[in-house]
Amino acid sequence: MTPATVDAVIRGLKKAGVSIACYLPDSLFRPLYPALDADPDIRTIPVTNEGEGAAICGGVFLSGKRAVLVMENSGLRASVEPLARMGLGAGIPVVMLMSYRGELGENNWWAIPHGITMEPVLQALRVPYAVVREEEEIERTIEAAYASAYASYYHTAIVLGGRLVR
């Protein structure tokens, strides 16, 4: 992940009005986490698992502030229970930004399940999402994810793949 990509992500989050980022760090987004930590306009909250992060983001929504859940796409699987309960049960949205592990070309055996399960899990939860592989699309897509989440009061997801994270 290049510094320019990191900057584009943070610009997009700020344009969307995000002031709190919950994350469980991963390797593909490695430079993003310290950049979020260092940003004076964003409070970061490291969590012990992504489901906990999803629930915290749901609470932030109820406060009127905007949150993002940042994680590897494997974290989606850990988040399914709170996402289903909050989103389908109460209409409390969580916007997720995840790295695409297990994309075509993945060379780690342990990451293969993440690629196989990500899109079917998003589809099972009926979460609108976009896979972004071009830097110039990042800002606009993040803004779009928040626009949809705050019109539908349902989750949305931005997946960064391809050369953006490899």
Next chain:
Amino acid sequence: MMTRYDCMRALAARLSDELIILSLGGSVDEWYDAAPHMRAASLFQQQLGCVTPQAFGLAAGLPHRRIVSLDTDGGLLFNLGILATLANERPRNLFVVVWDNERYQSIGGPPTHTAKGLVDLAAMARGAGIEQAHTARDLDAFDRHCVEGLAAQEPYLVVAKVDGSVRAGIRRKHSDGREDKYIFVRHVEATEGITIMGPSEHN
């Protein structure tokens, strides 16, 4: 042994402008009856493991407002990691009550892991780094912890050891999670002077 309902009545008497997130089953109906003046200020949830994380998210977003999490033994055990997160983040406006009736009451009462008397949730919280984590076994002690917890400038947790009863004859709450969310969000909007769920754009 004290009842959860009596504890709720004691806590409710000390609340006015706080925001509450709670779970689960019978405790929802009990709180609805025990704290009628806090109904709009309470988000009634039906989910294990989400209650204290949501309350913390709310506390992070509204740092000037006192937030109360009414969690349960089963709910806290579902996601113990939140204890470590609270210890690290140290919210100054979050009071966590854990109703520990040693059972999954909403599905008929099979035991949780606290039922054998070996698992000490308050000690686990202290081990995670929440220094103000206590167990209350009688109403006076519980009420004292409410006073402390509602004024604390650091995360404060009290485990209330309560019996397995549900108050007889209480009104059932009729609304679902979606209606509950709207009621709660409109209350936060009105009392904070903010817009959370605003009008759609016309374009």
